[in-house]
Amino acid sequence: MALDPRRLLLLRDVARAGSISAAARELGWTQPAVSQHLARLERDVGGPLLLRGPAGVAPTEAGEALLRRADVVAAELHAAGEELAALHSLRGGRVRLVAFPSAAATLVPDAVGALAADHPGVEVGLQEGEPPEALAAVSAGDADLALAFGYDGPPAGLGALAWRPLLEEPVHLVLPPGRRGPGRRGLAALADADWIGGCVRCRTHLVERCAAAGFEPAVRHSSDDYVVVQNLVARGLGVTVLPASALAAYRHPDVAVVDLPALGRRHVGLVHRPGADAVPATAALVARLVARASADA
Amino acid sequence: MALDPRRLLLLRDVARAGSISAAARELGWTQPAVSQHLARLERDVGGPLLLRGPAGVAPTEAGEALLRRADVVAAELHAAGEELAALHSLRGGRVRLVAFPSAAATLVPDAVGALAADHPGVEVGLQEGEPPEALAAVSAGDADLALAFGYDGPPAGLGALAWRPLLEEPVHLVLPPGRRGPGRRGLAALADADWIGGCVRCRTHLVERCAAAGFEPAVRHSSDDYVVVQNLVARGLGVTVLPASALAAYRHPDVAVVDLPALGRRHVGLVHRPGADAVPATAALVARLVARASADA
């Protein structure tokens, strides 16, 4: 039978106290309790570890060997406690966030800045990524937290991951300078327009919405960079849709922006593995992202 | 509450196995048993250590910190087991023997030699000492085993120490060359002789015996070296008493030796702290000393 580490530590307490009775007093136990544990330990080991004398105990050679090991174990346990306390009090720790670009440009810097100001010991790893990759990274354990979005609801492919909504934002129609809005006909009025697509998910959403309006958009150009997209629109190469936050992060002076409820709303939120929001560093960043998002609203 | 080292090792098993269920299978436990221990550990720590996913578990940052510590603890426990096994199988270990001079000259070399031949890894520390100091050394933990003697019984001052008889031997009268034996009057015939004393305890014993015979011996000279004593006797400076083993170790060719039952018998045996005879290295030396002593008888 393998030796019980708790009894190993008890042996250490007894050796330090000098007698079984003294150790029992220090531990707040009774003498027989300690005595029985030692007897059991010696039975497991197969030989005596302490020699009992009238004035206390003295370790045998085997006892001294175990005591050296016990010191290491005790030190390790103590260090583990310190380490955990540091993580718990945010004197240390790490959180790896992967965010989609427009959020990375707006929400994230403020939240990370606030976290760094309060807890300089916490290390924040930041990476850009669109929702599918972001979710995969969290799932695989390569990231702790993802800032992701879905249209008209949480992003698809959540799987076992947890979804925490942060905010909803409208999706706007973005038109070249001079081009008139669709008017009462809504999206259908743009059936013949040239379209500029965004990221993969955004394009999918655009196609769905256009299908609901009765046409398939002709996507002439594509970029997942909302600055590039607006520049293309400003040059008259097509029309596009952009969520409010992308336009808040950057707005080309020449484009026209039209509110069009038929485009739906984009749901922005946090994704993490279940339970990960109880990890101190992650929780701290979550709290600051939530605060920042509700300040926007 | 301090974290339980057994649960720490369990965390390690789970992390290595990759899932709670797998760890339970490896341990021969059921899945809820492992699950409950982990839940308890996380409760003690105050946060999650493993994130549960559909395919198993992954450690959090705190979990990884604990796992590093757990590896050290596990290694230490394993090393402790190895160390104990080495002591148990006499591949290592140490025994410190303190013996009185005439035994050191006869019994001890044979026994130590036999032990060294069988178990070269065992280190034997040897020191000479008369019974009072020898017992004190064992009592204080400076020696593991004492070869000691007493007249007509175990040595005095054993206290809490254990006594293991090895052999009994007669005490002989040692006379200068040409001096006749005491005849039927026994010891009383030597009331007027000059006496040569041995070690402190031997002298005390001599005085007691003479008192029983009705006189107080005139001790002219003293030495605790049985060679010196015999040389003094051979030069005609007095008479003395010596136990058989001292005469077996060295016998001056000129002295006369007379068997005199009134001098009593010397009891030779081993002294150790209670339980010390269960320590492998000590037990091995004890066994060889016992074997050597009974071979003499």
Add this chain to the structure above:
DNA sequence: GGTCGGCATAAGTTGTGCCTATGGCCCTCG
């Protein structure tokens, strides 16, 4: 959509771990 593998929870049973009580031993002090 059914099956499988993962985990958590609830409830029951067994065993461990602690307690109190007692006795033996050695040492010390009156």
Add this chain to the structure above:
DNA sequence: CGAGGGCCATAGGCACAACTTATGCCGACC
């Protein structure tokens, strides 16, 4: 030299902890 106080071990009893079985939920995969 006997009484008292220190040490320890053992026995018996009780309570909680630990492990069990039984069940349910969820996600992944065929």
